[in-house]
Amino acid sequence: MRDALNNELLRSYANINKAYFQLLKIDAERMGITVVQLKTMYRISAHPNTGLGELAEILRLTKSTVSGVIDRLVHQGLVERTIQSTDRRAINLKLTEKGQKTLKQLFEGKSIVSEKTHEIMNMRKEDINKLLSLNNQILSILTAREDIY
Amino acid sequence: MRDALNNELLRSYANINKAYFQLLKIDAERMGITVVQLKTMYRISAHPNTGLGELAEILRLTKSTVSGVIDRLVHQGLVERTIQSTDRRAINLKLTEKGQKTLKQLFEGKSIVSEKTHEIMNMRKEDINKLLSLNNQILSILTAREDIY
C-alpha cells in the first residue's frame, strides 16, 4: 500500500497533469473563464447540439458535475441550453455568439500551453509512440476488471 | 490551442490519474476516509510533527486546501494539531492513536491499488526507466520558465 502512495512513476503522472492544468489556466483566465469551462466550451463547439450525458462522457466527468458547469456557463451567457423537441428529458447545448467569440479569441491568441504542447510533440517520434504505448499499457493494468472487487 | 485541448498523449496522463485515484478511493472508503485524507495521513505518519506549510509542499496543495483537510481530519479524531512551543504561528501535526490504527488497518488489508502498482512496477525495467525519463522530460518542458509569461 505504501508503494502505491509513494511511487515515483505515478507521482510523475500527477505532476504532469498539474503542470498542464496550470498552463491551460493561464489561457483560460485571460478570457475570464476556468479550465473546465474552457474544455467544456471546446467540446461543445466540436459537438454542436450535444446532450449533457454525452458531454459528460467526453469530458470524463459525472452528469452532476457537468450540470453545474453548464449552469455557470449559461449564466455567463457563453452557452445556450435548449430542451430537445423530440425528447423533453434531454437538452441540447451550443455556444452562444459570445461563447464562440470567446473561444475564437482564445484560439487566436498567443498560447503558452500550445507552444509547450508543440514542443512535447516535437520530441522524437519513437519516444512519443513509446510513451503512448506504455501509458496505455499502464492504463490497461489500472482499469482491468477483477472479480476481487 | 486545439492541439493542447485534444492531445491523445496528454489525455492519457489524465486518464491514468483518474484510474489510479479511483483505485485509491476503494481502499480509502473501506476505512471511511477520502483519498486526500488517506494521502495526508500517510504523509503525516512519514513526517511526524510536520508543519502545515511543509505538508502542503509534500502534498503539492495550497496551504488553504491543506488547512481544510486537516480541519476535517482533526474533527474525525484522526489527526492532532498542536501549537508549536517555539513559534506560536506554526503548528505540529501528528496522527492520533485512532489515526495510526486506521492507517495500520489500511496497510494490512488486501489492496487492489497495491496489486496494480506492483503489476505496473513488474513491467520491463527498461520500460519503467524509459517512462520515468520521458515523463520527467515532459514535466521539464511544461514547467520550464519563460520570460514570455
Next chain:
DNA sequence: GGTAAAATATTCGTATACGAACTATCGTGG
C-alpha cells in the same frame, strides 16, 4: 527598543467533483 517586513496558518468566496436522491419524460410489455 521600536517599527516594518516577513512568515505561518486560517478564513472566505467561488468553482469543481462525486454519489445519492429526486423529478420529469420516454419506451416497453401485458
Next chain:
DNA sequence: CCACGATAGTTCGTATACGAATATTTTACC
C-alpha cells in the same frame, strides 16, 4: 391503454482546490 422500468438531467450534501484577504507572531533593520 396503462403501469412500470429506464433514461435524462437536476438538486443536495459534502469534500476538495485555489487565490485573496486576514490575523497573529516572528524576524530584521535602523
